[in-house]
Amino acid sequence: MKGCFARLPKRVWSIAVRADSAFFHGELLDFLEEKGTQYLIKAKLRGLEILLESKKWRKVANRPGFESTAFEFKCQGWKKARRFAAVREVIISKAEGNPLFGLPKVQYTYFCYVSNMGLSPMASHKYYGQRATSENWIEWCKNHMASGSILTRDFWASPAIFQTCILACNLMVWMMWLNDEAGFKEEPGTIRMWLISVPARLVTRSRRWHLKLSKSYPFKQRWIYLEDSIQKLSFA
DSSP: OHHHHHHSOTTOOOOEEEEOGGGOOHHHHHHHHHTTOEEEEEOOOTTHHHHHHTSOOEEOTTOTTEEEEEEEEOOTTOSSOEEEEEEEEEEEEEESSSTTTSOEEEEEEEEEEEESSOOOHHHHHHHHHTHHHHHHHHHIIIIISSGGGOOOOOTTHHHHHHHHHHHHHHHHHHHHHHHOGGGGGSOHHHHHHHHTSOOEEEEEETTEEEEEEOTTOTTHHHHHHHHHHHHHOOOO
């Protein structure tokens, strides 16, 4: 984290750190607070569920099955107590024993965060959930655009290839977003398989090149639609 802060341009004045439970550490929180940085980090505590079960929960408005709570807690080794925000969701409600007369058994999935951002528990949960988009981008670049298999031992070559992988990923996503909103939901590997790595024949007739797709190609119409759409793009 110190390395990240050292590399930030001076023009960056507002920072928010959002991280998973691997970053749940008192010394890191001390460092972020010394820097005046906002943070929201997923909690990782031994006996966390027992601690959460002892708290008073309130139903979340307009979100059936969700409850929330917020509290102050000082973990072992910390210099001070910090604010925790938690949300729980009902995942099972079924009868024990006789399904007609048994008492319902309720279980929960818990989500707990330590934060100094002043958000409500549900707002904290939603804000943390935005990490999923970043995780998808990382997974796309790593596994679909080959950035995870860079084998060079050259310091300058590796980041150059990595940036090229990201550029290629962004160009593909941009193409799909501009031309086919539904296609934006597909992963790059799927898009490549459907629309790029396609068996075809390149032939010439009357001094013009023609790409001939197979008559049985299942995504032929989509391919033609995207080609026509790209040709009609105008950035003027």
